[in-house]
Amino acid sequence: xxxxxxxxxxxxxxxxxxxxxxxxxxxxxxxxxxxxxxxxxxxxxxxxxxxxxxxxxxxxxxxxxxxxxxxxxxxxxxxxxxxxxxxxxxxxxxxxxxxxxxxxxxxxxxxxxxxxxxxxxxxxxxxxxxxxxxxxxxxxxxxxxxxxxxxxxxxxxxxxxxxxxxxxxxxxxxxxxxxxxxxxxxxxxxxxxxxxxxxxxxxxxxxxxxxxxxxxxxxxxxxxxxxxxxxxxxxxxxxxxxxxxxxxxxxxxxxxxxxxxxxxxxxxxxxxxxxxxxxxxxxxxxxxxxxxxxxxxxxxxxxxxxxxxxxxxxxxxxxxxxxxxxxxxxxxxxxxx
Ligand SMILES: *Cc1c(COP(=O)(O)O)cnc(C)c1O
Numbered sequence: 001x002x003x004x005x006x007x008x009x010x011x012x013x014x015x016x017x018x019x020x021x022x023x024x025x026x027x028x029x030x031x032x033x034x035x036x037x038x039x040x041x042x043x044x045x046x047x048x049x050x051x052x053x054x055x056x057x058x059x060x061x062x063x064x065x066x067x068x069x070x071x072x073x074x075x076x077x078x079x080x081x082x083x084x085x086x087x088x089x090x091x092x093x094x095x096x097x098x099x100x101x102x103x104x105x106x107x108x109x110x111x112x113x114x115x116x117x118x119x120x121x122x123x124x125x126x127x128x129x130x131x132x133x134x135x136x137x138x139x140x141x142x143x144x145x146x147x148x149x150x151x152x153x154x155x156x157x158x159x160x161x162x163x164x165x166x167x168x169x170x171x172x173x174x175x176x177x178x179x180x181x182x183x184x185x186x187x188x189x190x191x192x193x194x195x196x197x198x199x200x201x202x203x204x205x206x207x208x209x210x211x212x213x214x215x216x217x218x219x220x221x222x223x224x225x226x227x228x229x230x231x232x233x234x235x236x237x238x239x240x241x242x243x244x245x246x247x248x249x250x251x252x253x254x255x256x257x258x259x260x261x262x263x264x265x266x267x268x269x270x271x272x273x274x275x276x277x278x279x280x281x282x283x284x285x286x287x288x289x290x291x292x293x294x295x296x297x298x299x300x301x302x303x304x305x306x307x308x309x310x311x312x313x314x315x316x317x318x319x320x321x322x323x324x325x326x327x328x329x330x331x332x333x334x335x336x337x
Contacts, residue, residue, distance in 0.1 A: 002322045003303045007169075007197040007252070007279060007315035016201070016237040023236035027229050028054075029222070035232030039239045043206050046242065047191060048182040051214035053207045054235055056226050058083075058168045061192035061207040062134075063091045063224070064217040068209075069132045069162045069190065072097040076132040076164075077116050079105040084134055084166050095224065099128045109139035110148050113155045120159055136166040137173045137184065141256075141280025144173065146183060153187040163187065168194040168205075171246040172278040175253060181246070189213070195238040198252055198279060199245025200316050204238040248316065252279040255314040255323050262327040268334045282309040296333045302326055 003009045012020070026032030036054050043052035055061040062084040066076055076092065078085045080102040084092065092098040103115050121127035133156055137144040156163040165188040174181040185191045190209035195201035207217055221227060260276040263269050263283050270284040285293060294306035302325065305311045
């Protein structure tokens with residue numbers, strides 16, 4: 001199978017499996033797991049924060065961040081297309097009693113700070129109390145500029161808001177921006193990062209922030225059922241993902257760019273090459289036959305997500321030859337062969 005559905009589908013490498021098998025472990029709820037503790041200390045240092053927390057998923061890390069920053073009856077500003085608004089089951093509202101205030105994302109994925117300013121509630125008992133702005137980088141594969149993120153930080157300081165980054169793919173953003181990841185993360189009060197996407201770990205995410213923030217998040221993680229025991233088995237793979245994963249993300253970006261150029265040559269597809277910035281490629285099937293295309297590709301062992309637009313994601317288990325196979329199969333589909 002060649003799987004373009006998501007960068008979450010990667011299988012752990014042999015080195016990860018060996019590290020998992022031989023990981024030193026303890027009960028992490030007691031703080032006894034040296035491999036988890038090592039990963040958290042390494043991550044805090046790597047991202048330039050006081051503390052880090054290993055979490056089961058990115059969804060959990062975002063939920064812990066929102067609930068640690070905001071209390072019952074408070075609210076967070078976020079993008080209308082933000083993962084932590086649209087794709088996390090409404091968790092902040094359901095479990096945290098925290099109200100989202102979504103704002104339409106600009107075409108580049110940013111949130112217009114004038115629109116954010118207009119959405120901040122006055123200090124009036126009719127309104128929820130606005131506490132937090134949450135950004136996402138990358139968002140739909142698009143990268144927020146360093147200038148924009150600096151402005152967002154100043155905006156939050158001016159309005160006494162906290163600033164969270166859903167950085168599930170923040171290393172893709174750093175690679176594309178051509179900077180160290182800390183040049184991005186330094187603007188935020190907290191950051192969530194997925195180890196289980198392009199970085200290649202089988203399971204796990206990280207939440208980063210101040211020591212007091214991570215202490216609140218640790219309490220909430222236990223409450224939400226996320227206190228894992230010998231979690232070093234997972235953290236061992238996560239450590240390899242964090243140390244080595246970022247070094248090869250440029251290959252995924254190159255493959256996505258190459259795929260974009262190939263798809264642009266297929267007249268039945270509508271694609272905007274400027275939209276491909278990292279490892280995610282979107283294309284529309286002009287005849288609306290995305291589902292038929294998906295099914296035809298699946299018969300040849302190639303998996304895609306047949307939305308409108310269709311989404312193709314490159315990752316460490318997709319090679320240049322796999323991209324060539326995909327393109328050839330799409331051309332066969334449209335030629336009726
Ligand atoms: C995947 C993703 C998450 C959630 O991660 P899970 O580990 O799947 O829960 C959060 N934010 C963004 C932007 C993501 O792409």
